Amino acid sequence: xxxxxxVSLSLLLTAAALAAPAPVATWSLEQLMQDMRExxxxxxxxxxxxYLSTLKVPLVxxxxxxxxxPDTLEKEILKPTPERYVIxxxxxxxxxxNKLQHQVSLADYPAMRGLTGxxxxxxxxxxxxxxxxxxxxxxxxxxxxxxxxxxxxxxxxRRLDRIEIRGQGSAIRFFEMRQRNGDRSVMQIHSPA
Amino acid sequence: xxxxxxxxxxxxxxxxxxxxLGHQLKIAxxxxxxxxxxxxxxxxxxxxxxxxxxxxxxVLIALTDxxxxxxxxxxxxxxxxxxxxDSAKNPETKLFARVENGERVDDPALRALLTQYRYLLSPAxxxxxxxxxxxxxxxxxxxxxxxxxxxxxxxxxLPRDPTGELLxxxxxxxxxxxxxxxxxxxxxxxxxxxxxxxxxxxPGFDLDAQSVAVAQxxxxxxxxxxxxxxxxxxxxxxxxxxxxxxQTRRDAQLFSIIDSxxxxxxxxxxxxxxxxxxxxxxxxxxGVLAGMTAVLLLYGGIHGITLAxxxxxxxxxxxxxxxxxxxxxxxGSVWQGLRHNWPTLxxxxxTVCIAYIALIVSDFSGLAQLGVFTVAGLLTAALCTRWLxxxxxxxxxxxxxxxxxxxxxxxxxxxxxxxWLAPLLIALSLGWLWFSPHPVWQNxxxxxxxVPRELQNADTQMRRDLGAADVRYLAVLRAPDREQALIRSExxxxxxxxxxxxxxxxxYDMAARYLPSHARQNERRAALPEAGILAPRLALALxxxxxxxxxxxxxxxDVEVSRRLPVLEAKDLSTGxxxxxxxxxxxxxxxxxxxxxxxxxxxxxxxxxAALQAPKGSDVLFLDLKAESEQLVVNFRGEMLKLIGIAVxxxxxxxxxxxxxxxxxxxxxxxxxxxxxSLMAAMNLLQIQLTLFHLVALMLVVGISIDYALYLxxxxxxxxxxxxxxxxxxxxxxxxxMGFGILALSEIPVLRAIGATVCSGVILGLVLxxxxxxxxLKTGHST
Numbered sequence: 014x015x016x017x018x019x020v021s022l023s024l025l026l027t028a029a030a031l032a033a034p035a036p037v038a039t040w041s042l043e044q045l046m047q048d049m050r051e052x053x054x055x056x057x058x059x060x061x062x063x064y065l066s067t068l069k070v071p072l073v074x075x076x077x078x079x080x081x082x083p084d085t086l087e088k089e090i091l092k093p094t095p096e097r098y099v100i101x102x103x104x105x106x107x108x109x110x111n112k113l114q115h116q117v118s119l120a121d122y123p124a125m126r127g128l129t130g131x132x133x134x135x136x137x138x139x140x141x142x143x144x145x146x147x148x149x150x151x152x153x154x155x156x157x158x159x160x161x162x163x164x165x166x167x168x169x170x171r172r173l174d175r176i177e178i179r180g181q182g183s184a185i186r187f188f189e190m191r192q193r194n195g196d197r198s199v200m201q202i203h204s205p206a
Numbered sequence: 207x208x209x210x211x212x213x214x215x216x217x218x219x220x221x222x223x224x225x226x227l228g229h230q231l232k233i234a235x236x237x238x239x240x241x242x243x244x245x246x247x248x249x250x251x252x253x254x255x256x257x258x259x260x261x262x263x264x265v266l267i268a269l270t271d272x273x274x275x276x277x278x279x280x281x282x283x284x285x286x287x288x289x290x291x292d293s294a295k296n297p298e299t300k301l302f303a304r305v306e307n308g309e310r311v312d313d314p315a316l317r318a319l320l321t322q323y324r325y326l327l328s329p330a331x332x333x334x335x336x337x338x339x340x341x342x343x344x345x346x347x348x349x350x351x352x353x354x355x356x357x358x359x360x361x362x363x364l365p366r367d368p369t370g371e372l373l374x375x376x377x378x379x380x381x382x383x384x385x386x387x388x389x390x391x392x393x394x395x396x397x398x399x400x401x402x403x404x405x406x407x408x409p410g411f412d413l414d415a416q417s418v419a420v421a422q423x424x425x426x427x428x429x430x431x432x433x434x435x436x437x438x439x440x441x442x443x444x445x446x447x448x449x450x451x452x453q454t455r456r457d458a459q460l461f462s463i464i465d466s467x468x469x470x471x472x473x474x475x476x477x478x479x480x481x482x483x484x485x486x487x488x489x490x491x492x493g494v495l496a497g498m499t500a501v502l503l504l505y506g507g508i509h510g511i512t513l514a515x516x517x518x519x520x521x522x523x524x525x526x527x528x529x530x531x532x533x534x535x536x537x538g539s540v541w542q543g544l545r546h547n548w549p550t551l552x553x554x555x556x557t558v559c560i561a562y563i564a565l566i567v568s569d570f571s572g573l574a575q576l577g578v579f580t581v582a583g584l585l586t587a588a589l590c591t592r593w594l595x596x597x598x599x600x601x602x603x604x605x606x607x608x609x610x611x612x613x614x615x616x617x618x619x620x621x622x623x624x625x626w627l628a629p630l631l632i633a634l635s636l637g638w639l640w641f642s643p644h645p646v647w648q649n650x651x652x653x654x655x656x657v658p659r660e661l662q663n664a665d666t667q668m669r670r671d672l673g674a675a676d677v678r679y680l681a682v683l684r685a686p687d688r689e690q691a692l693i694r695s696e697x698x699x700x701x702x703x704x705x706x707x708x709x710x711x712x713x714y715d716m717a718a719r720y721l722p723s724h725a726r727q728n729e730r731r732a733a734l735p736e737a738g739i740l741a742p743r744l745a746l747a748l749x750x751x752x753x754x755x756x757x758x759x760x761x762x763x764d765v766e767v768s769r770r771l772p773v774l775e776a777k778d779l780s781t782g783x784x785x786x787x788x789x790x791x792x793x794x795x796x797x798x799x800x801x802x803x804x805x806x807x808x809x810x811x812x813x814x815x816a817a818l819q820a821p822k823g824s825d826v827l828f829l830d831l832k833a834e835s836e837q838l839v840v841n842f843r844g845e846m847l848k849l850i851g852i853a854v855x856x857x858x859x860x861x862x863x864x865x866x867x868x869x870x871x872x873x874x875x876x877x878x879x880x881x882x883x884s885l886m887a888a889m890n891l892l893q894i895q896l897t898l899f900h901l902v903a904l905m906l907v908v909g910i911s912i913d914y915a916l917y918l919x920x921x922x923x924x925x926x927x928x929x930x931x932x933x934x935x936x937x938x939x940x941x942x943x944m945g946f947g948i949l950a951l952s953e954i955p956v957l958r959a960i961g962a963t964v965c966s967g968v969i970l971g972l973v974l975x976x977x978x979x980x981x982x983l984k985t986g987h988s989t
Binding site: 104 | 275349350352357361377388752753
């Protein structure tokens with residue numbers, strides 16, 4: 014009697030385990046954007062290498078990225094020369110020696126939307142903004158994903174070839190921007206120590 | 207038979223007259239006619255700026271009531287529609303000189319021009335820039351720029367412009383504090399409103415052109431917002447003026463109709479005769495037509511506001527026929543009754559006319575028109591009543607003994623007049639006005655504005671969000687020609703920049719920023735070294751920097767070309783929004799050239815004024831539009847009060863000469879003074895500040911009070927005669943009170959002011975007169 018009971022119970026449990034649906038990996042662009050919205054990146058350290066056609070050697074800068082909702086990104090350069098860039102909404106401010114050096118509006122320079130549109134929209138989980146300027150293509154898994162962005166409008170696409178963003182979970186780790194003329198900018202991002 | 211002929215003839219004359227006038231009539235809509243005449247240089251500039259200054263053409267547009275994405279799309283479509291607007295396919299007749307919503311408007315011609323002329327236009331160009339050290343410093347900065355977000359733009363221009371002149375120019379031109387942006391168009395920081403800025407070609411004071419522009423805006427919006435729930439809100443001097451005009455016209459029409467109906471019913475109720483009501487209207491219509499003719503003859507046209515107010519003020523011309531109707535003696539001919547009453551009536555007419563002559567001689571052309579209209583109208587109405595009305599009256603007079611009024615009069619005759627009432631009220635009112643914590647007079651022109659408070663607040667908010675310049679402070683320079691104006695403005699820049707640095711103001715604008723003087727351009731050109739010198743310096747400067755070799759060949763070529771460029775002229779920059787902006791900031795009048803420099807966000811006006819005007823030989827004027835316009839109002843009011851004082855003295859003299867009795871004069875002056883002063887004190891108690899229009903209304907109250915007092919203070923032998931006076935006064939007072947009381951219901955502050963003042967004034971005047979200033983019956987009571 015007892016044996017019968019044990020056998021039927023274990024059969025029941027196995028059946029139940031088999032019948033319960035396995036958790037489906039619903040990893041998608043929408044899911045990524047939601048993750049980014051729920052876990053804003055805050056402050057991160059970066060090292061950027063720029064390969065430009067006008068320069069003989071690559072340009073290397075290091076510093077801190079500060080993201081604040083909904084669309085403000087501050088890029089503070091610590092090496093080689095202290096500088097600060099504040100991208101807020103539509104304006105880009107360039108600060109040198111604690112003085113506002115330049116202030117430009119993205120409306121006048123759509124070419125700059127490459128950087129701001131992509132990384133800020135991604136950090137902020139703003140899918141509509143991202144989709145407005147780019148065609149996003151997500152691959153990989155939640156732990157290790159890659160987002161390819163191709164520019165949508167002709168103005169932007171004249172210069173920009175594509176953007177590649179890689180991340181783990183809700184943290185962006187890698188950002189690469191390729192221009193059509195061969196120029197390239199590669200940024201490695203990690204949490205500050 | 208003769209009676210009917212006369213009536214028909216009169217009516218026919220009026221009809222023809224009216225028809226003839228209708229053809230000649232030119233109704234002006236220039237709002238500045240209703241501003242005092244400018245005397246000093248400062249005042250002239252002030253009026254000029256209020257009419258046509260940098261701010262008067264701006265239209266601020268907000269789109270609300272839908273999601274930000276939809277609003278952004280509507281903003282985009284609306285801007286497109288507006289930019290394509292032109293009424294005759296001719297760029298000269300485009301309604302909007304520029305429309306900005308945050309999107310980049312492609313103006314390749316301007317960009318090319320700026321690039322070509324960058325070495326003459328850039329404020330950073332000087333000899334130091336092109337030394338080896340200067341070049342090295344600039345190149346190091348460019349290296350930093352390449353690390354920045356603006357890198358793509360820098361890279362493109364780098365070979366031609368390593369010193370960054372184009373960016374410097376654009377930076378200098380960009381107003382500080384651009385609006386918040388979302389999806390490429392401007393938004394308020396909370397993303398609830400999409401914002402646009404438009405500038406009309408037509409000046410702010412030209413109401414007709416502004417109406418056309420506003421209508422076009424609404425049509426363009428209707429197209430752009432199809433299928434959405436978006437709503438349009440347009441503010442700015444033009445839209446406000448159009449709204450004011452529409453509202454004034456609507457109110458004036460509505461109230462005239464209501465007034466006419468009420469008065470007709472009231473007169474019928476009093477006299478029970480449709481014929482009398484009709485006859486009462488004839489002198490009034492004659493008066494209106496005479497007033498219009500007088501103004502047309504003297505001024506060539508009539509202002510819409512004058513017509514509206516004048517017709518209202520002439521409402522008191524209804525009093526004259528009423529007096530004639532009420533004072534007919536039983537059994538005697540009409541002419542007999544008239545001869546007895548005419549002197550009193552005539553003095554009443556004269557005193558009101560004297561009061562309004564004070565307006566005619568004033569400096570305010572709108573009020574002068576009003577004065578001419580009123581005086582001509584009242585005189586005509588009175589004379590028509592004297593000569594044309596009596597033959598038309600029905601034979602049987604109105605029997606006063608049968609009405610209730612004679613009963614009231616008998617009761618009144620049993621009471622002694624309260625003589626101390628008037629002096630007491632005068633003392634109390636003067637005391638209150640002297641010690642009152644609230645200011646008596648309103649100096650702020652914007653308080654007269656009928657624009658609703660919420661709209662004004664919305665306008666302020668939108669200006670803040672858009673960073674659109676508040677137009678309160680201006681620095682103004684005069685010069686004999688354009689070049690001098692530009693040179694003097696440029697000389698001012700270092701001082702202004704320093705003041706910006708210290709925070710006295712946030713920024714400024716001037717024509718010389720966009721179009722440097724020839725002298726300055728030549729200076730810059732002379733600073734450009736020739737190729738043989740520049741090339742080695744550049745090579746030295748490049749040492750140690752990682753730029754590609756030969757990268758800056760285009761730069762060397764461009765500098766060489768720039769050394770031979772002719773100077774940039776005003777006509778080269780005359781198209782597009784830059785052309786309009788330049789024309790606003792630098793223009794000509796018959797005395798020479800004027801350069802305007804709007805000052806944004808001034809934090810310390812006193813410091814600014816001192817810094818700009820104090821230096822010896824400084825020819826800069828610092829204009830605070832708000833303070834100056836208030837000063838204009840104060841000056842004008844002082845002048846008006848003086849004129850009114852003179853008018854009052856003249857009125858007193860006229861009365862003394864014609865009445866020849868000191869006692870009568872006392873009986874007239876005291877209640878009038880008590881009425882006016884109590885009214886002023888009461889309004890001050892209610893914290894209503896008095897404006898110029900209150901003053902106009904008070905003058906009318908003075909005239910009417912004197913009229914009532916004249917009737918009440920007459921020595922009459924019998925109660926019935928006094929009853930007739932009381933009867934006519936009651937009818938007149940109530941008809942005036944109702945007519946103006948209805949006006950007081952208007953939303954427009956000016957109409958409300960006049961309506962409330964005159965309505966309360968006439969009632970108070972009659973009450974005070976009846977209570978305190980009647981002459982007593984000769985039989986029995988002592989005075």
